[in-house]
Amino acid sequence: MNLVAHLVVVEPLQRRHCADCRQGPLPLLILEFNAPRCLDCADLGHLLFLPRGDTALTRRAREASSLWAVVVRWHKRRKRYERQGLLVEEAALAVAESACLADAEARERRRARDAVRRAAEDVRFTxxxxxxxxxxxPGCPPERARTVAAHASARGSGRVGRSASGRALDEAAVTAAVRASVRHVDTPYDALLMAGTPRNEARARVAETIEGVLRGWRTAAGG
Known part of the structure; x- marks a missing residue:
């Protein structure tokens, strides 16, 4: 870790006292000629600590601060100093926080617009x-058709309506969605599964019923 270009403030692992004012133990210190000094004696006491973690906030606070320092702590196991955050001017932190808040509000407005757009797309597709x-x-009751469509085309569901063929309204995909609905609603398929019947066997036992319903819906308009 290259710290040469920065003012470096240390978070000590051991109890240290300021070489000038004797204040201590110090939560943060700066080493000058190998002697620990508190932030007030080092003319850094007016700076605020900004923990690491928010990259955008850290970058903006550093850019807005005319004086700043890197805060580090020795990691015993890794045997190296690691960044803990920055010390920055209070005014610079306020500017950075305002800018990040504006970004967050802009992202929220964009998310809201996208949600409205997706909802409208979903209504049209369903x-x-x-x-x-x-x-x-044509014999499928209109309400049932709407229910099947809403279930099959739910965004993020992974169901057939969201597949490429489903989005293209391919006949096989539409039929698969209707067949699945009939299987679960109009046959004892779910009860067979709950009773321990293997899935393939349960499907075989309800296949004739499903095909009968589908034949009726294909030929009976409105019925």
Whole structure:
């Protein structure tokens, strides 16, 4: 770690006292000619400690501060000094905090706009998916078609409606969504699984019922 270009303040591991005013033990000190001095005696007592962790805040506070210092602590196991944060001027920290707050507010406004846009896109896509179901299965009750579409196309669900073929309203994807709904709603499939029936066997036992419902919906308009 290169500290040559910076004022370096040490967070000591042992009890140290200022060589000038004898104040101590010191939470922070600066070494001058190998002698510890408190921040007041080193003319750094007016600076505020900014812990590491927020990169943007640290960068802005450092840039705005005419006087600043790096705070380090010796790591025994790694045998090296590690940064703990900065000492910066109070006014500089206030400027940095205001700038970061403005950024956070801008990001929040952008997130809100994106959420509104995504919600509108989801409404349009769910309606299109429901219309595709109605076209393939005119006998499917309209409310059921909307329910199937909303379930299959939920953002982030990983369901068939969010797949590439689902977004393209591919016939196979739309049919798969309807078939899945019938399996869970109109057959004892879920009860079979809960009773310990292997999934493949449970699917085989309800397959005929599913195909019967699908045949009816394909041919019976409104029924």
């Amino acid at each position: 309606a299109a998916f429901a219309a595709a179901i109605a076209a393939l299965f």
